[in-house]
Amino acid sequence: MPIDILMPALSPTMEEGTLSKWLKEEGDSVAAGDVIAEIETDKATMEVEAVEEGRIAKHVVAAGTENVKVNAVIAILAEEGEDLEKAAQKGGSGDSAPQPEEAKSQAPASDKGEEDTGKDEKAKTPAAPVIAETAEDPDIPDGTEMVPTTVREALRDAMAEEMRANDDVFVMGEEVAEYQGAYKVTQGLLDEFGARRVVDTPITEHGFAGVGVGAAMAGLRPIVEFMTFNFAMQAIDQIINSAAKTLYMSGGQMGAPIVFRGPNGAAARVAAQHSQCYAAWYGQIPGLKVVMPYTAADAKGLLKAAIRDPNPVIFLENEILYGQTFDVPKLDDFVLPIGKARIHKSGSDATLVSFGIGMTYATKAAEALAGEGIDVELIDLRTIRPMDLPTVIESVRKTGRLVTVEEGYPQSSVGTEIATRVMQQAFDYLDAPVITIAGKDVPMPYAANLEKLALPSVDEVVEAVKTVCYKV
Amino acid sequence: MAPRKTSASSTRKPATRKQASGSKAGPKSGSKSGLEGGITEFSKEQELDAYREMLLIRRFEEKAGQLYGMGFIGGFCHLYIGQEAVVVGMQMALKEGDEVITGYRDHGHMLATGMEARGVMAELTGRRNGYSRGKGGSMHMFSKEKHFYGGHGIVGAQVSLGTGLAFANRYRGNDNVCLTYFGDGAANQGQVYESFNMAALWKLPVVYIIENNRYAMGTSTARASAQSNFSLRGNSFGIPGYQVDGMDVRAVHAAGQEAVAHCRSGEGPIILEMMTYRYRGHSMSDPAKYRSKDEVQKMRSEHDPIEQVKARILDQKFASEDELKQTDKKVREIVADSADFAQSDREPDASELYTDILL
Numbered sequence: 001m002p003i004d005i006l007m008p009a010l011s012p013t014m015e016e017g018t019l020s021k022w023l024k025e026e027g028d029s030v031a032a033g034d035v036i037a038e039i040e041t042d043k044a045t046m047e048v049e050a051v052e053e054g055r056i057a058k059h060v061v062a063a064g065t066e067n068v069k070v071n072a073v074i075a076i077l078a079e080e081g082e083d084l085e086k087a088a089q090k091g092g093s094g095d096s097a098p099q100p101e102e103a104k105s106q107a108p109a110s111d112k113g114e115e116d117t118g119k120d121e122k123a124k125t126p127a128a129p130v131i132a133e134t135a136e137d138p139d140i141p142d143g144t145e146m147v148p149t150t151v152r153e154a155l156r157d158a159m160a161e162e163m164r165a166n167d168d169v170f171v172m173g174e175e176v177a178e179y180q181g182a183y184k185v186t187q188g189l190l191d192e193f194g195a196r197r198v199v200d201t202p203i204t205e206h207g208f209a210g211v212g213v214g215a216a217m218a219g220l221r222p223i224v225e226f227m228t229f230n231f232a233m234q235a236i237d238q239i240i241n242s243a244a245k246t247l248y249m250s251g252g253q254m255g256a257p258i259v260f261r262g263p264n265g266a267a268a269r270v271a272a273q274h275s276q277c278y279a280a281w282y283g284q285i286p287g288l289k290v291v292m293p294y295t296a297a298d299a300k301g302l303l304k305a306a307i308r309d310p311n312p313v314i315f316l317e318n319e320i321l322y323g324q325t326f327d328v329p330k331l332d333d334f335v336l337p338i339g340k341a342r343i344h345k346s347g348s349d350a351t352l353v354s355f356g357i358g359m360t361y362a363t364k365a366a367e368a369l370a371g372e373g374i375d376v377e378l379i380d381l382r383t384i385r386p387m388d389l390p391t392v393i394e395s396v397r398k399t400g401r402l403v404t405v406e407e408g409y410p411q412s413s414v415g416t417e418i419a420t421r422v423m424q425q426a427f428d429y430l431d432a433p434v435i436t437i438a439g440k441d442v443p444m445p446y447a448a449n450l451e452k453l454a455l456p457s458v459d460e461v462v463e464a465v466k467t468v469c470y471k472v
Numbered sequence: 473m474a475p476r477k478t479s480a481s482s483t484r485k486p487a488t489r490k491q492a493s494g495s496k497a498g499p500k501s502g503s504k505s506g507l508e509g510g511i512t513e514f515s516k517e518q519e520l521d522a523y524r525e526m527l528l529i530r531r532f533e534e535k536a537g538q539l540y541g542m543g544f545i546g547g548f549c550h551l552y553i554g555q556e557a558v559v560v561g562m563q564m565a566l567k568e569g570d571e572v573i574t575g576y577r578d579h580g581h582m583l584a585t586g587m588e589a590r591g592v593m594a595e596l597t598g599r600r601n602g603y604s605r606g607k608g609g610s611m612h613m614f615s616k617e618k619h620f621y622g623g624h625g626i627v628g629a630q631v632s633l634g635t636g637l638a639f640a641n642r643y644r645g646n647d648n649v650c651l652t653y654f655g656d657g658a659a660n661q662g663q664v665y666e667s668f669n670m671a672a673l674w675k676l677p678v679v680y681i682i683e684n685n686r687y688a689m690g691t692s693t694a695r696a697s698a699q700s701n702f703s704l705r706g707n708s709f710g711i712p713g714y715q716v717d718g719m720d721v722r723a724v725h726a727a728g729q730e731a732v733a734h735c736r737s738g739e740g741p742i743i744l745e746m747m748t749y750r751y752r753g754h755s756m757s758d759p760a761k762y763r764s765k766d767e768v769q770k771m772r773s774e775h776d777p778i779e780q781v782k783a784r785i786l787d788q789k790f791a792s793e794d795e796l797k798q799t800d801k802k803v804r805e806i807v808a809d810s811a812d813f814a815q816s817d818r819e820p821d822a823s824e825l826y827t828d829i830l831l
Contacts (some may be wrong), residue, residue: 006541006542007541008538008540008542009540009541009542009543010541010756010757011756011757012547012548032531032534033534033751041757043757044757044758044759044761045759046753046757046759047759048541049534051535051537051538070541070542070543071542071543124822125822126822126823126825128826129826170643196643202666202669202670202673204666204669206632206662206663206666207632207635207663207669207670208632208666208670209632210629210631210636210663210666210667211632211633211635211639211667211670212636213636214573214621214632214633214634214635214636214637214638214640215637215639215640215643216636217621217633218571218621218637218640218641219640220640220644238629238632238633238663241625241626241629242624242626242629246614246622247828247829247831248828248829249604249607249608249612249614249622250603250604250608250612250613250614250622250623250828251603251604251605251606251607251608251828252605252827252828253614253615254614254616254621255831286829287830310831311831
């Protein structure tokens with residue numbers, strides 16, 4: 001059978017090209033790999049190599065022809081022992097090589113005549129699956145002892161409990177072992193679990209993030225501590241391109257069960273490079289879960305859930321919150337659901353949504369507003385991704401008013417995301433435009449007065465709630 | 473192309489096969505160990521296996537190039553033609569359980585680990601029975617079963633990941649070794665050295681295989697690398713490094729066996745710089761004008777890895793021309809079958825858009 005040689009596409013965007021030169025004449029023998037022609041693409045002059053062996057029976061397209069469409073027959077190759085003239089006549093029918101339909105502009109569809117080709121399915125984008133209702137927080141039995149615990153201790157306890165339960169869980173990061181943690185979150189872990197499972201790394205964020213992801217791909221359950229998430233920008237390629245995308249790119253064969261954790265956002269007087277909130281950044285990435293707790297109980301229950309989660313989880317802590325004390329239930333295994341907001345205080349006049357350190361402004365504002373007769377419903381989002389919109393929307397349906405609070409930058413913030421989705425899903429319930437309170441649109445300044453101005457304030461939040469309640 | 477008997481000479485004469493100065497001593501064997509360029513002759517079976525495996529990669533890649541030209545394969549497509557001896561020789565040095573990870577020029581690695589030609593080709597065409605169900609493409613393919621961990625599109629990222637795979641081996645106390653492949657271009661990425669440091673510090677069982685094909689896309693090693701002897705790149709960390717004739721599958725195999733043994737015995741990482749060459753452009757849209765045709769032709773005619781094996785097989789009468797033709801035919805059948813499959817298999821179901829994002 002004679003073989004059609006087709007005009008090749010030689011770049012991701014090429015649709016046609018110029019056949020500039022034949023390098024093998026009619027009658028010439030060619031072997032696989034021989035250069036037979038030169039083609040000008042939209043990018044460069046390329047050589048066309050033969051894939052099959054044989055002799056050139058005919059040049060269908062003459063040298064110098066412009067605008068030759070991709071997949072047009074340009075020559076006919078006779079197989080070994082075939083008559084050249086007969087081959088030249090027989091060829092060119094185009095049926096010896098399967099033709100992709102609308103090559104390049106659309107992915108080729110099946111040419112086997114199956115009824116239900118993928119191409120038809122492409123016609124419309126399927127609806128995104130609705131996230132099933134996440135489990136509620138576990139009931140805490142009556143009489144459970146509540147132990148005042150700092151966020152720092154709660155995080156350490158969560159790691160220790162999970163490490164006791166599963167040998168595949170280990171912690172790595174800078175100063176996590178012998179120094180006992182730059183912020184003492186890993187205090188005591190080295191003594192209990194040893195250097196095999198509490199691993200001091202060199203200062204090498206990009207590298208150890210990648211090592212952690214590789215270990216997770218192999219099935220271990222690394223907890224990678226960043227001394228702060230500001231330093232994780234060095235590692236963000238591994239977090240996003242390797243950890244978040246591998247499950248999808250492998251068709252579900254392998255993912256990365258890993259937790260990246262550490263303090264996020266502004267501490268105090270550490271200026272621009274050490275004071276940035278990454279909630280919105282990571283919140284954008286499919287394939288990640290993003291958790292940002294406020295209380296010690298949430299920190300513990302959610303970190304335990306994050307360590308058990310088979311997906312990569314970004315766990316955003318806050319240096320200022322580490323020392324704050326909250327009640328934590330004394331239970332053998334206190335695990336909270338990722339993806340579920342918590343109603344911190346119920347109310348009827350306005351909905352206030354915050355998370356992480358933002359809750360410190362929100363709780364104080366709610367108290368102040370209560371004194372002025374405004375009953376706020378305060379929601380602690382706890383998880384940024386997947387986001388518990390149903391809880392927010394249910395509240396907005398009740399109150400008709402919404403204010404969000406966070407420390408991160410204002411553009412494309414978590415608050416603007418909430419506002420957009422509430423506008424789309426609960427427009428008719430809104431009695432006032434949503435106000436999003438965020439950090440100011442500036443790098444964090446060092447001077448104490450400027451730093452204070454750059455962050456949200458309780459007064460701003462109070463003012464915003466009054467504004468949406470038309471009580472200014 | 474007429475088979476020409478080639479010597480076992482290296483692709484670059486001056487720097488080859490010398491143990492990197494300043495590095496720790498490698499595995500102790502005779503004065504001409506595999507790491508020092510010593511070649512152990514292959515048995516008949518080894519020669520025939522190597523011939524078949526390399527030919528499969530060559531023909532597969534030629535077919536992939538053809539399907540790209542026909543519009544069946546989209547996006548970026550980086551062919552491995554010319555470098556076949558590297559993965560085939562290294563794979564022959566592995567045992568079940570050892571991991572392999574590489575960058576985006578990965579088709580050869582996948583075939584060498586035993587992944588099915590059909591599944592790889594169907595992934596290239598973006599079909600539902602591709603290894604990643606059509607969602608990864610040429611640069612992102614994986615096989616848990618074959619311990620192949622990708623397939624990574626970000627230059628150098630696989631080096632940290634491979635170091636992590638080796639970390640997991642050490643953590644679990646097994647004796648598996650991770651082969652971490654990267655190119656001379658990736659060798660200039662910062663995370664490579666971050667990984668070298670940790671691998672040496674923690675004595676991780678990882679063989680870093682630098683496939684030096686002389687060009688990082690269009691930039692020659694001389695124009696991009698202050699130290700273009702890549703086997704020396706581990707010196708600061710005390711990682712031994714060796715240059716290996718990457719066009720001679722026997723040299724690759726001999727060096728690979730010793731390198732893998734080095735890792736398995738707990739000695740920590742080791743670097744093998746494979747002196748190799750890619751015949752095609754960087755990707756399908758690269759005309760490769762940055763090098764002369766003579767340079768390419770010289771490599772093809774004097775150092776071709778497949779022709780070298782073929783010449784030895786005929787010379788030693790391990791097989792006749794006719795028998796090799798039968799092998800060629802079988803390989804072509806596998807490739808043609810994979811191409812047919814990859815063209816007729818259906819595209820992924822639209823519902824696949826939303827699967828495999830989270831577990």
